[in-house]
Amino acid sequence: MDTLYSWFDRLVAFVAALVRLVCIVLATALFLIVIAAIVFRYGFGQAVSWTEEVPRYLLIWISFLAAASCVLRREHVGFDVLFNALPNRIRRVLGTVLSLLVFGFGWVVFRYGITFVQDFGSDLMETIPYTNYWYYPAMPISGFLIMLFSLKVMIDELRSKEAGAIAGASVETVGMEQRP
């Protein structure tokens, strides 16, 4: 059981690192495109048509991928005061139940995300000759990652002695623990 868990742990760590890398690359691209659009408009006097559209799709990818990571990092904003005041035993059960709900929502996004991609993915984008297959899959993939990561949180809850809240306190504190 422990070996199985450690393999699962490694898998999750690998996927999380991959998501992080993809997000950083996409965010860099997003930043550069928007800057380039300004430079082109004022420097060369010509607006490039797709510089409004492509950043939007990048934002969708970044947002839904990183949103799944926030499940793993327990940073989605919520109200954790009552939860933290409960006795540890109840917290463990409650934490697992809540993670199950997150898992369930991930399943809905995954399952119906696939339907959504199948039904509308072949439509064309607005300014460039590509189909929506390039960004609609962000939804089912995010749904899948939410399922994976909430499963990890759930297992951690069951295994740990001291149960922790699955929600963060505020948008402003996201990523704070890592800050020096």
Added chain:
Amino acid sequence: MTLIVLGLAFILLVTVGLPISFAVGVASVIATFLLPGVDNATIVQRMLTAINTFPLLAVIFFVFAGVLMARGGIARRLVLMAEVLVGWLPGSLAQIVCVASMFFGGVTGSAVAEVSSIGAMMIPAMEKDGYSRRFATAIVLMAATMGPIIPPSIGMIVFAHVAGNVSIAALFLAGVIPGVLIGVSLMAASFVHGKLYHRKELPVIPTRDKIIRVIDGTAGVFTMVIILGGIISGVFTATEAGAAAAVYALVLTVFVYKEIKLSELPEILWECCLTNAVVMLLIATCSVFSWILTYENLPTLLAENFFNLIQSKWAFLLLLNVFLLIVGMFIDMTPALIMLVPMLLPLAIKFDINLVHLGLIMVINLSFGLTTPPVGTALFVALKVGKISMDKLLPPLLPLLACMTVVLLLVTYVPAIYDWLPRMLGLMK
């Protein structure tokens, strides 16, 4: 009936600790079982289209610029500059906190970053200079409320998106004078505190140092000039202004101040992605929920029935403030904005309240909420930084809160305070 079930399910789930975005998502999925015409594929589609807009990109850029500035040692420089500007006033160190926080609000817009960076520096310094620690913590905390009110402000971007058809530029400008007024009211309180309890004067700074400090600090404050100047003159959209501010912050902190290494940038970008994702998922799931509510006609029902009891605009504004202060005590600013705006919009229209005014009132109340017990993120950080317990902090907090409530009432009932600047620049009719 269905709506009551949904509402109760949502409130229960949030109370026991499910993140708000997922509580909203789960409640929406329940709705698909209960309501005809709503199906799960629609949920996914609406989540995606909700954030498929260019103006929302401003969030990640302003977060990026803010994090760079906060990490790049801007707080120390602003404090040094503020010492030159107001260090000679009674209550000198408290005055410095107020002015440095005002500038900091114009650079990052985050109350929490403000408390942790200015607080870490100023609370020990104030204690050493003879102030009580609880007053020092209280003034740092209260000054931090200026963060989300003085532009740039993530809250305002989110409001403009959810309300639709509101200019981010007008909202940003509307926040300037109320934000500065809060600063001034806190400076007045510091003045009184200084006169009463603390008469020590700070050592004189040589003129050469003064000039260096002001130049150093102004370089940071120039971010605000780029943002506001760019938006007002029409050179940038709000999103582009965010990107430009981020470029400026990048150059300043990496190459001029040299406080951030290039190798740290990926981690900083990742943090911005995470913050952005929390906001975006909230917007995505809440847009599904508010679509269901609109489908069920709830906002109009509320506007037509429940609030018929209130007749005058003045009474409504008062109730609005009280309601928002209470909400702010329990819920974080961003989710509160995203959830409440769709409900309040029809009411604001009914009472003929300008949407910029509504947005400003919401942002000010909810940033007070960051500092008020029982739940306030800025408050918790302040307690940690000041190493003080909540009951000790409350007494000095109350007079400062009273000062700020005066500003809130002024903004609520004297429209000229907020709309003079955007009107003068032609951003509001």
